[in-house]
Amino acid sequence: MRSDRSIASGPLAGVDVRIKLLVSFGYVLTVVATPLGWWWFFAAETSLLLLVFVLARVSFRELVGRWLGFLSLVALMALAVAVSHPLRPEIGLASIWGTILLKNSLAFGALFTLSQITQHHILLHGLGRLGLPKPLVATLQFMYRSVFILRDEFDRMAKARRSRSFGKKSWGDWSSLAGLLGRLFLRSYERSERVHAAMLARGWDGTVRTLDGADSR
Amino acid sequence: MHIPDGVFESPVIVSTSVLGALGLAYACSRLGDQLRERTIALMGSTAAFIFAAQMVNFPLFPLPISGHLLGGVLAAVLLGPWAGAGVIAAVLLVQCLLFQDGGLTALGANFLNMGLIGSVGGYAIYSPIQRAFGGRKGVLIGAMLASWFAVILASGAFAIELAASGNRADFFRVFGLITLVHAGIGLGEAIITGLVLRVILQTRPDLIGDSVESPARGIKSWGKVALGGFAVAAAVAIFLAPFASSEKDGLEYVGTAMSFLNEEAPAVVASPIPGYAMPGLQNYEGLATATAGLVGTAIVFLAGVSMASVFTSTVTKVALDEV
Structure with a gap:
């Protein structure tokens, strides 16, 4: 989650963020609603997604890496669901499990592409333009800002810890580890409070303006 | 705990999404009234903190799986129940859209379980306990017990959603297994929530608001106590549910x-x-689950009391009075 992260530069990158969001949501809904056993339909959905991968010029190395990590998380839960699935005697365990994994992979691919061809803050912004309530959009935008603050504070605390303990790792010391979490929260909160005050001093009125020419309303 | 796509059938997806959207709309309308300058900064950093904390998994020894913080009660204690639910909604949205963690069609169910039940339900349990003990001690013990029960309630809600998707034959067994696993997650949740809140109560008690200074108070609203009691009863029922299974x-x-x-x-x-x-x-699966419930509640309560003892020691009091 870098603020300066580069996005894939395919022809899809320039499309309005609202269209990207609606098309991806529609695709995921279609995939999830596809009934068990409609293999030709799944094949069509898969080829559509592959076409989008090529058009969007997503990094295949990152895609495969993230996809494998994603599968390892979903596989066990999908198996537990497949084992107790009511249609198991008719269709068979393997195809139920496979279908759940396929649906999840297609949904993953669509949302992964979405997050690769859009700057993250513009994506959150687009949700607001699609009608997400304003307090939630404000929270999202400030959260996005705070994640970097949190990471900076964590780096500072880790550096301070390393320099004081001469690199010795004693994570068994639970009481100090415990204090660390709470202090990390407090420090990043206090810093984001100052950032917020600085934003107010520069005339922030609750609307984040972006260069794509649209304000969050 | 983040439910992926394709686990639920369409009726469950539609109903949880509608319920989640209605809850979110209500939470946002409540937020609009109290949205002040400082609230936004606190909501943003709480959301960022919970987002980061959820990336850290703790192992659930001896099970070959791991759990992570849900954070609903932590957010509710810092910000109030509805703002807490809003924070969880923001975390879930970012995880789903930017990091593909948790399915888009399960977003409603995830928000229902972790945001509405986790934050609003958790706060209903927290509030009467906090009032009964009073002060910072009450905040800590109340928050820890509420985190524990909220995780169990969320896992029960997940089991019900799963059963409504057609997995009825195995309902009580699935229910028992999910509860057992979440008893472990609940312990981790309670301990982490307690640890974070303890540091905040020691150094910046003003963030938690006026409830910190007040001594133990009597019951103000029986309705709220009843709501909290109902939530606890539901959690207890979840532990006892496997007993109802005819197959042992x-x-x-x-x-x-x-x-x-x-x-x-x-x-x-x-x-x-x-x-x-x-x-x-x-x-004796039923016995195992019920024992887990009883032992877990006792552990969380004792841990809460021992962690809260720091607030009654004279050293801390003197130090804080001088500030």
């Missing part, structure tokens, strides 16, 4: 899953299995 064939659900794994891939999963075949417990 133990951890058969796990057995089914694991024996399947055994046939297909013996090398990978052979080691964790002996942990399940605890002699004596094999045929």
Whole structure:
């Protein structure tokens, strides 16, 4: 989650963020609603997604890496669901499990592409333009800002810890580890409070303006 | 705990999404009234903190899985129940859209379980306990017990959603297994929530608001106590639910899953299995779940009391009075 992260530069990158969001949501809904056993339909959905991968010029190395990590998380839960699935005697365990994994992979691919061809803050912004309530959009935008603050504070605390303990790792010391979490929260909160005050001093009125020419309303 | 796509059938997806959207709309309308300058900064950093904390998994020894913080009660204690739910909604949205963690069609169910039940339900449990103990001690003990019960309630809601998707035959076994796993997650949740809140109560008690200074108070609203009591009762019912199962064939659900794994891939999963075949417990899944509930509640309460003891020691009092 870098603020300066580069996005894939395919022809899809320039499309309005609202269209990207609606098309991806529609695709995921279609995939999830596809009934068990409609293999030709799944094949069509898969080829559509592959076409989008090529058009969007997503990094295949990152895609495969993230996809494998994603599968390892979903596989066990999908198996537990497949084992107790009511249609198991008719269709068979393997195809139920496979279908759940396929649906999840297609949904993953669509949302992964979405997050690769859009700057993250513009994506959150687009949700607001699609009608997400304003307090939630404000929270999202400030959260996005705070994640970097949190990471900076964590780096500072880790550096301070390393320099004081001469690199010795004693994570068994639970009481100090415990204090660390709470202090990390407090420090990043206090810093984001100052950032917020600085934003107010520069005339922030609750609307984040972006260069794509649209304000969050 | 983040439910992926394709687990639920369409009616469950539609109903949880509608319920989640209505809850979110109500939470946002409540937020609009109290949205002040400082609230936004606090909501943003709380959301960022919970987002980061959820990336850290703690192992659920002896089970071969791990859990992570849900954070609903932590957010509710810092910000109030509805703002807490809003924070969880923001975390879930970012995880789903930017990091593909948790399915888009399960977003409603995830928000229902972790945001509405986790934050609003958790606060309903927290509030009367906090009032009963009073002060910072009450905040800590109340928040820890509420986190524990909220995780159990969320896991029960997940089991019900799963059953409504058609997995009824195995309902009580799935229910028991999910609850057992979440008893472990609930302990981690309670401890982490307690640790974070303890530091905040020691250094910046003003963030938690006026409830910190007030001594133990009597009951103000019986309605709220009833709501909290109802939530606790529901959590207790979840622990006792496996008793209602007519088949007492133990951890058969796990057995089914694991024996399947055994046939297909013996090398990978052979080691964790002996942990399940605890002699004596094999045929008493209901007993195991109920015991987990009882023991877990006792552990969380004792941990809360011992962690809160720091607030009654004279040293801390003097130090804070001088500030």
